[in-house]
Amino acid sequence: MHRIEATRGDAPLTTQDVDRIEQLEQHIAALESENTRLRAGAELNSRTVEHLAQEAVRCSEERLSYVLAIRTVGVMFWGQGFALTDVNEAFLHMTGFTRQEALGKTWQELTPPEFHEATWKAVNEVTSLGETTPYEKQYVRKDGSRWWGLFAARKGGDEVVEFVLDITARKEAEAALRLSEARFRAAVEAMQGRLWTNDATGRMVGEQPGWAALTGQSFDEYQGYGWTSAVHPDDVEPTVEAWRVAVAAQRPFGIEHRVRRQDGAWRLFALRALPARDDTGEVREWVGVHTDISNRRAREAELRELNETLEMRVAQAVAERAHAEEALRQSQKMEAVGQLTGGLAHDFNNLLTGITGSLDLMGTRLRQGRTGELERYIGAAMTSAQRAAALTHRLLAFSRRQPLDPKPVEANRLLADMEDMVKRTHGPGIALEMKLAGNLWRTLCDPVQLESAILNLCINARDAMVEGGKLTIETANIHLEEACVAPHDMTPGSYVTISVVDNGAGMSPEVLARAFDPFFTTKPIGQGTGLGLSMVYGFAKQSEGHVRVISNEGQGTTVKLYLPRHRGEASDEDEGTGLASVPRAEAGETVLVVEDEPVVRALIIEVLNDLGYQALEAADGPSGLRLAQSGQRIDLLVTDVGLPGLNGRQLADQARLTRPNLKVLFITGYAANTTQAGGFLEPGMGMMTKPFSVDTLMLRIREMIEVRAG
Structure with missing residues (x-):
């Protein structure tokens, strides 16, 4: 500081003036020192305030980041016009929007129309009061579906912060519970029964309006086991005993008994009770229903009586119908048999006339010694016989027994x-x-x-x-x-x-x-x-x-x-139709013939003898079996299928027990179990269908014997 050299014009300063000047200089120096100190303090305060402000901003940003990172609560920041300025990840997850899609949306775009009125109320609250009470409403997701949220909002400066909790699961559970309760009430009403509850021991406690309305009993009358006084005396003991057994076993209970209604009438009721258990499985109470079944039982009795009457009438009608059907079948059968026999008689009479007429003329010509015409009559008889055989063949084909x-x-x-x-x-x-x-x-x-x-x-x-x-x-x-x-x-x-x-x-x-x-x-x-x-x-x-x-x-x-x-292989067989001359038997060859028709058997035996065979004959199955089981030589068994006592197949099977290599030739007109030769014949067996020529039979016998010999 410069010292002041003060003067007053040309006059020298007085001592007093000098003192005052010195005091002023001291004061100025003090002021300059204070000013320097103040400037240093102001500079220090400015740096502190800036640091504190930065720290406050950092803390605020950390708190905001923490809020936005909350996963279970959606956070929304609304700016002017209530348009979104920021949201957290939880809200994006709840709605399905991306951050870019969500920013700028208004609350109207995120709220279904039916919830606009309630939302306006919340908007007015936060605008005027600075915060809202909690509200429940639905929000709209990106895909158009809806979800329930519990929200509250608070105003902070120029923005409104909204917090929302997803309560969709709770709302759905509440709806399901309401539906279940509605179903339960509807079921009870549909049963037209009276609902009541008992405690875990089976005693009726508390208010029971359903039971009171049914029986007219007061609260004091039906408490405990007092309800039994409304049950018919004859039904009390079995009801109580069955009820106690069910309570002890903790299993559903059901019985039918008579109950006196409020009007004094005894009616039959069906009682059904189920145990209500807590989360641990312990029975807390019993829920039961009494349903009036008197009219149903009466209708059931009437229906039983009606059914018995109807069953009797149906049985009678069935019997009459069966009798009528049997009569119709018999009539149809007789008509068919008449048609069949009429046709057969007509055709066979014509054929037999040709055969018998030819034989008569053959006899006449033999007596007259005119043998030159026999060949013509023999041919006529053979033609008629062949036509008869063809007719029989067609009949068997029609009946599926050929x-x-x-x-x-x-x-x-x-x-x-x-x-x-x-x-x-x-x-x-x-x-x-x-x-x-x-x-x-x-x-x-x-x-x-x-x-x-x-x-x-x-x-x-x-x-x-x-x-x-x-x-x-x-x-x-x-x-x-x-x-x-x-x-x-x-x-x-x-x-x-x-x-x-x-x-x-x-x-x-x-x-x-x-x-x-x-x-x-x-x-x-x-x-x-x-x-x-x-x-x-x-x-x-x-x-x-x-x-x-x-x-x-x-x-x-x-x-x-x-x-x-x-799908099998093709057959290599190519049967010829020409007949070779019939060969004679070799020495000792023996054929057993089992045929119940004497004429046919005699013809076969005679031709076998003419050809040099040893011929054994039997008229039925048992006789043929005895010959087959004897020690005689037998080269071939020729048997009819339909035999008395033992059919041809049974005869062949038993004969092969003692003669495993025995060849068998079946001859048959028809047999129900031989209509498919492929399934009837075994190796070493053959079959011929009647009628057949003697030459054809002898050729077949020769073929089978030679195969065996070879």
Whole structure:
């Protein structure tokens, strides 16, 4: 500090002036020192305040980050216009929005319309009061679904902070509880029963309005076991005993007993009670219902009586219907038998007349010594006999009792071999076309019967085309599903079809409906037996197949034969039809003949003897078995299948116990258990169908013996 050299004009300063100046200088120096100190303090305070402010900001940001990091509570910051300025991760998780999508949204966008009014109330509260009371409302997620939240808000400066807790699970649980209670009330009302509760020991405690309304008992009257006074005296003891057992066992309880209602009437009630358990499984009380079943029991009694009456009437009606059905079946059977026997009698009388007439003339000519004409009469008798055999064969085919010898058959090859024969049968006026499918499957059937069936169909087609026409024979592979075969009694699977198609007269619906009936024919008398289609039908069914006829009057007929596909190897057999001269027996060869028909047995024995065989004979199964079990030499057993006492198959089986290598030739007209030779015959066995020629029988006997000898 500079010292003040003060003067007053030209006059020198006085001592007093100097003192004052010195005092002033001291004062100024003091002020300058204080000013320096104050400036240093102000500089220090400024730095402290800045540090404190920065620290406050850091703490505030940490607290904000902590709030925003809360995972269970959603936090929202609303700015002007109540638009979102910031949110925490919990809120984003609750709504499904990203942060960028959420920022700027208004509360109206996040709130369903029905909750706008309540939200406006909260907005007014926070605006005017600075905070809200907690509210429940729904929020909208990004995907449009809704969730329940419990929220509260507080105003802080220019922003409003909202905190929300997701209470969706609680609200759903409450709704489920309300629904359960509503269902329970509805169930009780639907039962039209009276609800009551007992304590864990089975005593009625507390207010029981349901029981009081039912019985009219007061609170004091029904407490404990007082409720039993409203139960019929005869039902009290069994009810109490059963109730105590159920309480002790802690299991559901049910019984029926009579209860006196408030109006004094005794009514029958069904009692049902269930134990109510706590979380530990301990029974806390029993909840029961009394349901009036008096009217139901009365109706049940009436229904039982009515049912008994109805059952009696139904039984009577069933018996009457069964009697009527039996009478109808008997009538139909007699009609069928009459039709069958009438047709048989007509045809067999004609055939027998040819046979007996020829034999009569043969006898007359022998007595007259005119033997030159015998050959003609013998031929006529044989023709009639063969026609009789064919008729019998057709009958057996229709009844599905003909003996079959199924073999793997190439249908295309069989039809190709038949082509010339079919052409000769039809003549030049009918054109034949063969449409044979490539890669046709094999089928398993009797080739002889198949050939006969096809020939029958071709003859029927020829007769339907009086003025000529076109006959088509077609083959195909087909696979039938369950829906296709169910109406026709067939098995689903693969089939070979053989179709015979003509463009002849066709059939009317009435004729088509009877096409398979035996002895039904539209041909003139003497030109048809009516067994052709019935024979085809019987053969197809016996071969596990089917036959279908499609026909329209004036447009022609298609007969389609279905035969099951055979997946085995083809048969190498190619049977010849020519007969060689019958060879004689070798020394000592013996044949046992068991036949119950004396004429047939005598003929076979005679021919065997003529050919040099030793012949043993028996008229029934037991006699034949005794000879088979003897020590005599037997090279072949020839036996009928249908024998008295012991059938042919039983005879063969027992004979083979002592003669394991015995060859057996069965001869049969029909037998229910031999209709499929392939399943009936074992190695070393053969079968022939009556009638047969003597030469054919002897050739077969020779073949079987030679095979055994070889």
